[in-house]
Amino acid sequence: MDGTWQLAIDSPIGQQPAVVELKTDNGAVTGSMKNSLTGVVTDINEGTVVGNKIDFAVSVTQPFPLSMKVSATYEGNSMSGEATLQPYGTFKLTGERSDGPDA
Numbered sequence: 001m002d003g004t005w006q007l008a009i010d011s012p013i014g015q016q017p018a019v020v021e022l023k024t025d026n027g028a029v030t031g032s033m034k035n036s037l038t039g040v041v042t043d044i045n046e047g048t049v050v051g052n053k054i055d056f057a058v059s060v061t062q063p064f065p066l067s068m069k070v071s072a073t074y075e076g077n078s079m080s081g082e083a084t085l086q087p088y089g090t091f092k093l094t095g096e097r098s099d100g101p102d103a
Contacts, residue, residue, distance in 0.1 A: 001029075001049055001074060007095040009083045020095070024049050033058050054079075 001024050009016040017036035022029055022044070029047025034040070040062045047056035052073050060066040072081025072093055079095035 001054065003097050004099045005079060005095045005097050007033075007079070007093060009085075010092040011085070011088070012091075020044070022047075022054075029054060029056050031056075035060070038063055054081075 002022055005020045005022060007018045007020055009018065019034045019036060021031040021033075023031050027048055027050065029044060029049050031044045031047070033042050033044060035042075040060065042058045042060050044056045044058055046069075048054070052075060053071075054074060055069070055071050057067065057069045060068065066088075067086040069084045069086075070081065070093060071084075072079050072095070074095075074097075077097040079093070079097075081093050082090050083093045084090045
């Protein structure tokens with residue numbers, strides 16, 4: 001799970017790319033998410049991992065305020081799940097690990 005992940009969120013305005021740095025420690029997940037279009041980096045909070053399921057949240061302030069919750073599963077270097085962007089809805093999320101222990 002630890003490492004750099006290239007994520008894609010399917011939104012109504014097209015696919016939104018993000019780079020996520022993840023680190024796990026005893027079931028807790030920390031790291032950051034970088035919006036690949038704007039370059040804005042946001043810390044991950046409320047991160048947990050149980051088995052192959054990961055959940056985390058980010059609070060974006062730029063280019064506009066947005067709360068996002070991610071719920072996904074991973075296997076090897078692939079991730080899939082959902083990103084809920086308040087107040088816009090829930091969208092499909094996919095990702096691939098680009099570096100880390102198993103990449």
